[in-house]
Amino acid sequence: MKIVIRTCLAVAAALTALPVAAQISDGVVKLGVINDQSGPYSSLTGPGAVLAAKIAVEDLKPQLGDIKVEMLTADHQNKPDVGSAIVKRWFDVEKIDAVVDVSNSSVALAVQSLIRERNKVALYGIVGTTELTGRQCAATGFSWVHDAYALVSGPTKTLTRGASDTWYFVGADFEFGKNMVKVAKTLVADHGGRTLGEIFHPMSELDYSSYLLQAKSSQATFVAFANAGSQLVNTMKQWQEFGMQDGRQKPIATLLSIADVHAAGLDVMQGLTATTAWYWNLNDDTRAFAHRFFERFKAMPTESQAGMYSAVTHYLKAVIATRSDATDTVVRWMRATPVNDMFARNARLREDGKLAHDFLLVSVKSKAESKAPWDYYRIDAVVPASDAFLPLDASDCPLVAGAAKSR
CATH class of the missing domain: 3.40.50.2300 (Response regulator)
Structure with missing residues (x-):
C-alpha cells in the first residue's frame, strides 16, 4: 500500500511540475491579426494594430514564461470573401486560437459565422455594424473598441x-x-x-x-x-x-x-x-503607452490600435490565469474578469460581447x-x-x- 501511495504521489508531483506550455494545444498560442493593411482604413488599424498586438505579447512575456505565442498577419482588402478565406485557412490549417482586429463590418460578419462554427475567439476592433453584437452575436466574439x-x-x-x-x-x-x-x-x-x-x-x-x-x-x-x-x-x-x-x-x-x-x-x-473610444493625451497611462508606441511607429496610436493592445492583453492574461488556450475556458475567464488598463477602466464584457467602457x-x-x-x-x-x-x-x-x- 505504501508503495502504491508513493507511486501515486510521484505521478501527481510530476504532473504538477509539467511546464505551463504542456497545457496549451499544439504547444503554442496562435493569434491571427487581419485588417486593412493598405487601403482607406489602414491608418486607423493596419500595421499599427499589428504592432500594438506585438507590444502586448512582449509586455506579458515575464508572465507567459514558457508559453509560446505566434502571430500571423493578413490583409483582407475590405473584401468579405477574401477575409473569410484567409480566416478559414487559419482555423483549418494554421490552427490559430483567436482572430484579432478585422475592423471591417462586412468581413467581421463573415468571421463571426466562422468562429461560431469552429468555437474560436474573435477580438474585434473598429467594427461599426451593430449586427455583430445584435442578431448575429456569438458567445466567443468580442467588440472591443466601438460600434455604430x-x-x-x-x-x-x-x-x-x-x-x-x-x-x-x-x-x-x-x-x-x-x-x-x-x-x-x-x-x-x-x-x-x-x-x-x-x-x-x-x-x-x-x-x-x-x-x-x-x-x-x-x-x-x-x-x-x-x-x-x-x-x-x-x-x-x-x-x-x-x-x-x-x-x-x-x-x-x-x-x-x-x-x-x-x-x-x-x-x-x-x-x-x-x-x-480613446485618446493618447488623456492621462499619464495613455501617454506612457503612446510614447512607447510612437518610438517604434513614428505616429501616435489610434483608438483601434490601443484597443487591440488591450484586447490581446486581456486574452493572454486569460491564457496565463487558466493555463489553457481552450476556447470555453479562456472565454469564461475573460467574461468574469474586468478590464483595467490604459484603454479602459473597470470595463466588463457584456452578454452581447461588447466591452462596456466610457x-x-x-x-x-x-x-x-x-x-x-x-x-x-x-x-x-x-x-x-x-x-x-x-x-x-x-x-x-x-x-x-x-x-x-x-x-
Missing part, C-alpha cells in the same frame, strides 16, 4: 435638442456606412431632431463634390459623415474647398481617428466633432489651440458606458434574450 451606436450616441444625444436641429448624412456605401446612418437617424428622431436627407458614395470614391453640394443645399444644421480614413480626409478637404467652414453647418464625423487629423492637418479638420466627445482643435505635435483634440465631455451603448434590455442578441428570460 456608441459612435453616434455622443454627438446625436448631446447636439440634438429639438426640431430645429436638422441632420444630413453622407455615408460610405457598404455595411458600416449604412448601419451608422440607420442608427444615427433613429437617435436623432428619439431626441426630437429631424433628418433632411442621406446619400451614399462608393468605397473607392475620390470626388465628393456632388455629395457635399447636396448636403449644403439641404441647409441642415449638422452634416454627419459615415465614412472614415482617407475617405473622411478627402471629404473634409473638399468641405474646405467649397467654403463650408463658414460655420453655417457643423461637420460631424461618425468615425474619427487621430491619424485622419494628422493626415489632413488642423486647418482642414478644425471644428470637426466626433466620439472616440467614450469621449471631442472636437478638433485649431492650430492656435494645439500646444504640441499630435495635440489635436479638445475633450468636450465624457460619455459614460451606460449612455454610450445600446441598453441590454433593448438588444436583439439571442444570448441576452436567453439570459433575460431566465431572470
